[in-house]
Amino acid sequence: MNKQWLLKSRPHGEPTLDNFEYAETPVPEPGEGQMLLKTIYMSLDPYMRGRMNDTKSYAASAQLGxxxxxxxxxxVVKSNLDGFAEGEYVVSQTCWQSHSLSDGQGVMKVDPKNAPISTGxxxxxxxxxxxxxxxxxIGKPKEGETVVVSAASGAVGSIVGQIAKIKGCKVVGVAGSPEKCAYVVDELGFDECVNYKDADFAQKLAAACDKxxxxxxxxxGGIVFDTVFPLMNDFSRIPLCGRIANYNMTGDPEGPNKLPAFFGQMLVKRIMLRGFISFDHYDRFPDVVRDLGGWIREGKVKYKEDIVQGIENAPEAFLGLLKGKNFGKLLVQVSDDPTRS
Known part of the structure; x- marks a missing residue:
């Protein structure tokens, strides 16, 4: 049977387990020009919260049911598609299910000889x-500059900080626990890491970013952005990747309107803020595989995976992700990985 998690209802504010529905359907048969895929690792990512809403965005919303x-x-379990053979490993849009059909669009092969397939x-x-x-x-780091990375122990932030160190920058991480901060400094090589839950977070961050x-x-987003922004230098840059603190908002934030002061500082300091989506940069994938793959082999870049066993635990793991409970890249292992001993 094909084990699936369906979107049962759209959340208002913070999602709950009631927004998901478990289902089992027959495993589909691939038609001409299709292949049947069996999921090994399912990725859980913050952007999925936005897909639960019925609002216009950069990608289509998940449909109810x-x-x-x-x-x-x-x-690949079965293939009627040229270029893909049974037994090959691929990355694709699988959705939250144990089996899926693909026509090859947007599919990338994964070579287990290069790296663990989960890194795909x-x-x-x-x-x-x-x-x-x-x-x-977007950030265009220069040697000697100071880089601050929020969600520093997460799947994206941990990589950002390590690349910034390779480029000769001072790197300050922001994370949500003493354990995560210790990992970021001791294992990943950040210069400093500050816990945003500390009462003196603003003072500690200012001291860490003395220049x-x-x-x-x-x-x-949220309190972290509010604390970092006053420290921005002239001609500084803000790559806007995500805003997980705001994903469950249902209305305008309380308090005074900070937008005029924000735009004032953007103008006076000539700050560049640019939002971006990963698929706008697919042409960079060969560089990512070459450079990050090389840095991993050289020991210059490390990564951490938080693997949850069993597709039945996917919704609970996802809700934990939105609260920062994961430690590293969050994956659900749906079936056995033959490449791992």
Whole structure:
């Protein structure tokens, strides 16, 4: 049977388990020009929260009664498609299900000889591309500059900080626990990391960024952005990747209107803020595989995976992701990985 998680209802504010519905349907048969994929690893990512809404965005919303959208690493079970053979490993839009059909559009092969296949939806996949293109193409780091990275222990932020160090920058991370901050500094090599939950977060961040901030890689929004923004230097850059602190908002925030002051500082300091989506930079994938793959082999870049066992646990793991409970790139292992001993 094909095990699936469907979008049962659209959340108002914070999602709950009631928004999802488990289903089992017959495994589909591939037609002409199709292949049947069996999911091994299913990726869970913050952007999926937006797909639960029925609002216009850069990608189509998930439809009620359909499997939740998402990517995964799969093995080809049957193929009626030229160029893809049984037993090959691929990354594709699998949705939240154990089996899926594909016509090959947007599918990339994964070679287990190069790296663990799970990295196809991690450091050598969309998160790696997001970090690489966002920092290098938008942030444009220069040696000696100060880079602040929010969600520093996460799938994207952890890569951003390590690339910034390779480029000769001072890197300050922001994370949500002492354990995550210790990992970011001791394992990933960030210069400092500040816990945004600390009462003196603003003072600690200002002390860590004693020469101001030249690049702020934004993954979070909320209090973290409010605390970093006053530290931005003249001609600084803000690659806007995500704003997970705001995803469950149902109305305008309370308090005074800060927009005039924000635009004033943007103008006076000549700050560049640019939102970006990873698929706008697909042409950079060969560079990501070459550079990040090389840095991993050389020991210059490390990565951490948080693997949840069993597709039945996907909704609960996803809700935890939105609250920062994961530690590293969050994956659900749906079936056995033959490439791992």
């Amino acid at each position: 359909d499997p939740m959208s998402g990517t995964g690493v799969s093995v 939806v991690g450091i050598l996949g969309m998160p790696g591309l997001t970090a690489y293109a966002g920092l290098l193409d 101001g901030v030249d690049i702020y890689f934004e993954n979070v």
